[in-house]
Amino acid sequence: MSTSSRGFTLIELLVVIAIIAILAAILFPVFARAREKARQTQCVSNLKQIALGWMMYAGDYDETVMPVQAGFYPATNMVYYWWAGYDYATGTLYADRGLIYPYMKNSQINACPSFRNELRGELGQTGYAYNYAYLSPIDWWTSQVSPVSLASIGSPSETVTFADSARINTWSYATPTVEANAYLDPPSYDSPGFHARHNGVGNVAWADGHVKAHTPTYRTGTFGWGGCYDSQDFRDNQIGDIDEDGSLLTDELYDLQ
Numbered sequence: 521m522s523t524s525s526r527g528f529t530l531i532e533l534l535v536v537i538a539i540i541a542i543l544a545a546i547l548f549p550v551f552a553r554a555r556e557k558a559r560q561t562q563c564v565s566n567l568k569q570i571a572l573g574w575m576m577y578a579g580d581y582d583e584t585v586m587p588v589q590a591g592f593y594p595a596t597n598m599v600y601y602w603w604a605g606y607d608y609a610t611g612t613l614y615a616d617r618g619l620i621y622p623y624m625k626n627s628q629i630n631a632c633p634s635f636r637n638e639l640r641g642e643l644g645q646t647g648y649a650y651n652y653a654y655l656s657p658i659d660w661w662t663s664q665v666s667p668v669s670l671a672s673i674g675s676p677s678e679t680v681t682f683a684d685s686a687r688i689n690t691w692s693y694a695t696p697t698v699e700a701n702a703y704l705d706p707p708s709y710d711s712p713g714f715h716a717r718h719n720g721v722g723n724v725a726w727a728d729g730h731v732k733a734h735t736p737t738y739r740t741g742t743f744g745w746g747g748c749y750d751s752q753d754f755r756d757n758q759i760g761d762i763d764e765d766g767s768l769l770t771d772e773l774y775d776l777q
């Protein structure tokens with residue numbers, strides 16, 4: 521009988537390593553989901569503050585909601601978007617000059633922790649988009665904006681104000697890239713913009729101030745002008761629509777009814 525202390529055999533060592541590898545494979549996705557869940561909570565908090573800022577804005581402007589923008593390029597070089605002011609003459613972004621900034625005093629709120637906008641420009645860091653189509657229609661030819669009154673919103677708890685948003689840029693690159701988007705097109709428009717970036721759901725702020733996660737509805741086939749968009753590109757990047765009735769021809773969660 522050997523008196524020397526016995527070490528691990530190679531087989532035992534391999535078994536231990538295999539067990540650790542299996543545990544890691546099981547736990548790492550759980551950790552990733554938990555981290556994403558924490559970011560989603562931060563995003564809900566951001567949207568909540570934006571939603572309240574939006575309501576306070578209307579309170580200060582005779583119950584008329586925040587316009588999608590003020591000042592229009594090229595008529596004026598300085599354009600005020602809800603998230604920041606942008607000087608087109610110098611290409612300078614002023615994070616503290618957005619329309620909603622006086623009600624938040626913090627431009628970091630505009631950034632979703634799960635979405636870092638790499639292509640800043642006039643979009644700054646925002647990863648959220650505004651239901652401009654119904655709340656502040658804009659005539660792109662004349663730059664006339666027509667923000668609606670709070671009273672004209674029939675069901676505030678069923679009207680989107682802001683949501684997690686992104687768009688797919690298919691026109692500049694061979695491989696479609698995901699970019700920030702600040703204009704939330706409703707289902708009846710050419711291209712979806714609701715980004716389900718939090719474990720398959722996205723956060724939505726509503727006109728009564730509540731914020732809730734929503735599961736997107738994905739388009740099928742090709743769509744857009746001349747069928748220029750492939751729905752698979754959008755599904756792959758979790759970009760869909762906010763819909764309730766199953767028809768993408770109606771905008772029941774955006775309109776004023």
Ligand SMILES: [Ca+2]
Nearest residue numbers: 767770771772
């Ligand atoms: Ca619909």
